[in-house]
Amino acid sequence: MSNQRPTLADVAATAGVSVSTASLAFSGAGPIAATTRDRVLAAASELGYSGPNPLGRQLRSGRSGIVGVVIGDALRRSFRDPVSIQVLDGLVDTLGVLGLGVLLIPGSTGPGAPLVDPLVESAAMDVAVIMWGSTPHDPVLTTLRRRGVPVVLLEGQATEGVAAVGIDDRAGMAVLAQHLLDLGHRRIATVTLPFDQARRSGPVDDARLAAIEWQVTRRRLAGVRDAGVDLLETWETPASLVEHGADAGRALLSRPDRPTAVVAQSDLLASGVVLAARELGLRVPQDVSVAGFDGLDLPWLAPDSLTTVVQPLQAKGVAVGNAVEALLAGSQPESVVLPVELRVGTTSGPAPS
Structure with missing residues (x-):
């Protein structure tokens, strides 16, 4: 008995039909009688034929059926962040219905790492998604454009010819900062997301502030300033x-002129500040108010619930998936900006007298 894998031609011969008719029985892409389809499938079952080679199908269609998702960070960090997970859930759910797979590509991290992951250079993908704040001069975006791969950009700087999905985070941070001002706070510090690929940790000066590359960080910091806050200190995290929020909290809350409020650019960073305050014997919010951004459910922070700006994480992933679908259909989707809203929790209160 031959060990050679049966072919579509073998199935067609056994069923007594042409190869093109047998192909229609598997693809469902054209007219074929139900009795003929049943005869072809019965012959395939008899021969142990599982279906056309997917690689051949890809070559014929000119598509891989894969969406490349460039995470922008090491996967080990991304999968510790509920924000990334919930956005990916929304994206993958949407792509799954379309019959598309996902290739996760980590960002360039660590000293000496290449600016562009080799998968960005060579992997087969029909559309690429760049998460978390690409710039027009991002080498990943440049590489994908050179390859002719359509791109959906999540929370980056809008660029001609690139589909963009974002949230109104600048306005959300302005509302959050105004909430703290209305409570009487004037000594306000902020804990930010990374400024760039260097992922530094510590206080920043004016020169460093002027050099912010990542747009998410820049927008959220601008939102605090839009409210008229003169920041006591800005602390960058990796x-x-x-x-990282706890490290920042220990440093900021150990100052002789410690802030009465700390606004963080994510809920995980804000929760770290809350833990640092507890460690230092400070009461939240009586001694220091803390606010974040994302709207995450953090039951382990009990009895506190964060004051935060809620963003629609699942809907953001779905919006990216819809943009991918539009690109595959040959249209250029319009940019999407989703709304956010303030949710007041137990961690913000009147400034101490």
Whole structure:
């Protein structure tokens, strides 16, 4: 008995039909009688034929059926962040209905790492999604454009010919900052997301502030300033993780002129500041108010619930998926900006007298 894999031609011969008719039985792409389809499928079952080679189908269609998702950070960090997970859930759910797979591509991290992951240079993908704040001169975006891969940009700077999905985070941060001002706070510090690929940690000066590359960080910082806040200090973190918020909180709340309020650019960073305040024996919000951004459910922070700006994480992923679908259909989707809203929790209160 031959061990050679049966072919579509073998199935057609066994069923007594042409190869093109047998192909229609598997693809469902054209007219074929139900009895003929049943005869072809019965022959396939008899021969142990599982279906056309997917690689051949891809070559014939000119598509891979894959959407490349450039995370922008190491995967080990991204999957500790509920924001990334919920957005990816919305995206993957949408793409799954379309029969598309996802290739996750990590960002360039660590000293000596290439600016562009080799997968961006060579992997087969029909559309690419760049998450978290690309710039027009981003080498990843430049590479994808050179390859002719359509791009959906999540929370980056709008660029001609690139589909963009974002949230009104600048306005949301302005509302959050105004909330703290209305409570009487004037000594306000902020804990930010990374400024660029360097992912530094610590206080920043004017020169560093002027050099922010990542648009999410820039917009959210601008929102605080839009409210008229003269920041006591700005602390940059390497990533949106609780431990980085705690490091920032310990430093900021140990100052002789410590802030009466800390506004963080993510809920994980804000929760780290809350934990640092508890560690230092400070009461939240009686001694210091803390606010974040994202609207995450953080039951482990009990009895506190964060004052935060809620963003529609799942809907953001769905919007990216819809943009992918439009690009595959040959149209250029319009940019989408989703609304956010303030949610007042237990971590903000009147400034201490």
